[in-house]
Amino acid sequence: MTTAAEQPMSTTAPPLTVALAKGALLDDSVARFAAAGLDFSAILDPANRQLMVPSACGTARALLVRNADVPVYVAYGQAQLGVVGFDVLQEHQLPVAQLVDLGFGGCRMSVAVKATSPYRRAADLPAHCRIASKFTRCAERFFASLDLPVEVIHLAGSVELGPITGMSEAIVDLVASGRTLRDNGLIAIEDLFHSTARLVGHPLALRLDDGRLQGIVERIRAISRVHSSVPEAA
């Protein structure tokens, strides 16, 4: 196994680096870059254990990182481009430029309660109730916008256990198919926002760009207009 540290790097200028999120967005992210001329399909090989994978042409590389880490690598300039969900951008508010709404990875950030509870809108929830969420900043901003004081409890996973155990009245979480909610006797009662995957960039890299970044961004934007049925929200 070649480890990340031993991986050959471009011998000329630092190569173009793209931060891609592991998980649900990865296949579509690789396909979109492939259509724009950068082939990172080696990253999809189940045998791949590298976190830093060169493109087939050798002029770029992909960093394979956690969802929440994509805007970190882009904000610090270690990656010039990245693909990440709008939900992560809303939660972490890092200084990256949102370039293209890629249209895939659609889901909603929703308030959900027990199906047996009397609450049918977020504003119905009692003041000072508890809300469990992985997205505590999104939850805090949303309830502040309702002028409803709540206690937001951070959970790292399985947020649906909050209402089931009685720890929280509600949750704020991503809902895609809604199956996890149904399986756990919960229902979504209000959406904070709709989320899709976004192409993001390092602002300074874009400003100092010799045209290469802009070319990739334009090709991905053109392809995404064809693919996407969601209106672009920058």
Add this chain to the structure above:
Amino acid sequence: MTTAAEQPMSTTAPPLTVALAKGALLDDSVARFAAAGLDFSAILDPANRQLMVPSACGTARALLVRNADVPVYVAYGQAQLGVVGFDVLQEHQLPVAQLVDLGFGGCRMSVAVKATSPYRRAADLPAHCRIASKFTRCAERFFASLDLPVEVIHLAGSVELGPITGMSEAIVDLVASGRTLRDNGLIAIEDLFHSTARLVGHPLALRLDDGRLQGIVERIRAISRVHSSVPEAA
């Protein structure tokens, strides 16, 4: 599939609830509770998809949650007992009582740098350098204790990419076998602390206990004295 919401509950008083961390600590946690008379082995069945699993005797239940969520469920009293790594307790500082050092799950919270870097102690690192970590509070406290101002960057995973990409001079991360560090050309240069799994409890539940909790804690403490070679640190 029986979902968590449909799961039968005790019809009398709320059952004793134990929060167990998914992952590396789970097998040993289940074994320790089994030796103390509570059989949660159903949780280890690979076919199990429930997050709330009753004990074989029916008088208790286990919540299967993420590491970082164990002290949350215990602090809020949804679980009276829990098993979690000392590292998580140090990072999140929630109001739970540390009851027993269980001895297993041993690892170190360490500062690591590129093997090729000139730094051999944390105090050698340059002021205002960047440190990547999942454990940002531990890292911040440690460098504050050295009077060394640093910028701590939160990463959710694959922290070793910090130095590899050049984003950070060093990382603060858990080191067990050291293989991940070696595979990525990094070396640990200083330890913040040693971590093992801990039995934790809800302080009020322990104070209001009719003897049942105390009995379980005493049995686990007795077993853990036999198993553990690590001195107990409360």
